Amino acid sequence: MQKALAIDAGKCTGCKQCELACSFEHEGIFNVVRSRIRVFIFEEEARFVPYTCTQCDQAWCMQVCPVGAITSDPMSGVKSVNAATCVGCKVCTIACPFGTINYNAGSGKVEKCDLCGGDPACARECPTDAITFIDAGLAGYAKMQDWAARTDTAPQAAS
Amino acid sequence: MHHVIIGTGPAGVSAAETLRRLNPGSKITMIGGEGEVPYSRMAIPYVLDGGIKEQGTHLRQDKGHYERLDIEVLAGPVTRIDAQHKLVELLGGSAVNYDKLLIAAGASPVKPPVPGLDLPGVHHCWTLGDMRVIEELAQSGEDVVLMGAGFIGSIILEALKKRGVNLTVVELGDRMVPRMLDETAGGLLKQWCIGHGVDVLTDTGIDRVEPDGERLSVHLTSGASLSARLLVVAAGVKPNTGFLTGSGIKVGRGIVVDAHQQTSLPDIYAAGDIVESHDISTGEVSVMAIQPVVVDHARVAATNMAGFKARYEGALAMNVLDTLGLITTSFGLWHGTGSGEQAMSLDAENYKYLRLEFDGDHLVGAQSLGLPEHVGVLRGLIQSRIDLGPWKQRLMANPHQLAAAYVACTNGVC
Structure with missing residues (x-):
């Protein structure tokens, strides 16, 4: 079963623990600038939206790489x-x-x-469960995948 | 089913892999034109600057990749397509029959009509063969002239500079990368390069080149002349459609294809730098020789060749360039529509520039300089035709909010 990050922005308080955890996990330092997840803060609307890669099926990054440096793990679907x-x-x-x-x-x-x-360190450290790591089918990525489909100039074959 | 692919660059390789995935039992043959293993030209500058070894340019790094996928790689080049008998002829006279054919034979560098460009010491930087010659000639401390500061020229510029040569760049246009950057960005980039020890001469052409012993005398339109060991010519590329003459395949600026990447003849498809595309920003047709377009072509062509349906909806122009550490990007109608609104932010001293172009409620084009974070959202905002709502005014006031605008508009915060 593939698992994915599920982001429930309504639960996010903008504490940025996820950014610190990500930075520490990957870089060994606590520096939000080095995080691969970012919390966007919309003050007027009082909304906080954690944002990172959805490991999308289109995987433009992987398709476009001229040297094949990005691969998809067949089990987890992670593009690394x-x-x-x-x-x-x-x-x-x-x-x-x-x-x-x-x-x-x-x-x-x-x-x-x-x-x-x-x-994922971000999900592990999120104090409000705004970020959880759950079965991909339940993760509610549908919304972002819809945006992915709208950008897709070359939809995949229905195989 | 025998799929034959002419070309072993990114388009050919992507198509072959897609075909193998969708048609596990088919026979797949790729025919190269240079006698090299499949490789990526885009990686050549990174060999020249010492970042990778030549093997790092190879398309697919894993050993036995093509054997494992049962993809045969033949040495060409292909000299003729006989669509009536469904075969391609190779140099030397042998022939290969196909059921479905993909033409992904790429492009070649243009040699402008300047006297002396056939002299030894004048080279393109296009093939692995060119690269090996340049590695020989462009030694640290040598005098090198680069003709053209377009997109490819600017990538080569960085590689040459990192090799420690004394570099002069000669560009006909009034700025660097005139087809990708406006006066402000192109001017800043020129200033940056000069600050990093590269002599950049814009509004300048090369009049003629003369031999001078082992060296070259490069005469400029300004009347000045430069002495150099090596002249690298980067004056654009053109599709390799010459071998298609008489084949019956329709060629405009590049090979003409339909939305399924099929050419004017049945069972013959085309992909990559040899093909013209519908530009979704301008509505016009042009050859867009950029990696994202190439791989989309390949995927669509291969999917249709394999018997499934896929359509190509058109290409968005996009480019990214890193010139001695200064990153520039441009997308879509970066020069604007002529009638739409515009937002601009310039910090010339710190080499930061962002220009957004709108048409009504949509972003239609953008350029950035010195702003590497989240630039991909520019593609997302433009290509998805996102209704910006209140974010248009916010972007007009502060264009640096573009990542926030994308996240907001795709997460219901608008």
Whole structure:
């Protein structure tokens, strides 16, 4: 069973624990700038929206990579970057319509959410269950997948 | 079912893999034109700058990839297509029969009509063969001239500079990357390059090149001349449609295809830099030789070849460039519609620039300079034709809120 991050923005308080946890998990430092999940804060509407890669089926980042540095795990569906193969060309950063794969000038590579290998730190540290890690079918990604479909210029075959 | 693919670049390889996935029992043959293993041209600059080894350009790094997928890779090039007998002829006279054919033969660099461009010491930077020559000639401390500061030129610029050569770039346009960046961004990029030790001459052409012993004398339209060991020509590319003459396949700016990537002849499809696409921003047809378009073509063509239905809805122009650490991007109608509204933010001192172009309630084009985070949302905002609602005014006031605008509009915060 594939699992996915389920984000219930209504429960988010904007505490940014997820950003700190992500940064620490991947970079070994607490620095929200280095997080692969970001909480968008809409003050006028008093809304907080945690936002990261949905591991979408279209996987533009993976399709477009000129050197095959991004692969999809057949079991988990996670799209991850092989840093040794990535040349840092950044084509994936413009091809992903969600803006959730970004270039790190320090490493010269791109980076994205990799679900922490199956135990995502953001979900683990979220104090209000705004981010949970559950069966993909229940995760309510339908909304973002709908946006993915609207951007898709080359829909997949109905196989 | 025998699928034959002409071309072993990203379009050919993506198509072959898609075909294998959708038609597990079919025979698949790819025919290369350069006698190399399948590779990605886009990776060549990263070999030149020392970031990767030549093997890092190979399309698919795992050993035995094509054997494992039972994809045969033949050396071409293909010299002729005989659609009536459903076969392609290879240099040397052998022929390969096909049931379905994909033409993904790519593009070649343009050599402008400037006297002296056939001299030794003048090279394109397009193939692995070119790359090996440039690795030889562009040694640290050598004088090198680069003709063209377009998209490809600017990528090569960075690679050459990182090799430590004395580099002069000569560009006919009034700024760098004139087909991707406006005066402000192109001007800032030029200033940045000059600040990083590259001599950039805009509004300047090369009049003629003359031999000077082992070196070259490069005469400019300004009247000045430069002495160089190597002249690299990056003056654009054109589709490799020459071998299609007499085949009956309709060619406009590139191969003409329908929404299924099928050419004017049955059972023959086309993908990649050799094909013209419908530009969803302008409504016009042009060859959009960019990786995202190429892989979409390949996926659609292969899906239809495999007997499933897929349509290509058109291409969005998008580019990203990293020039000595300054990242620029452009999307869609980055130069605006002429009648729409515009939002702009410029911090020239810190090399930061963002320009958004609107048409009514929609974002239709954008450019960024020095702003690497979340740039992909520009594609999302433009291509999904998101109704911006109140976010249009917010973006007009502060264009840097574009990621917030995308997240808000796709999560009901508007």
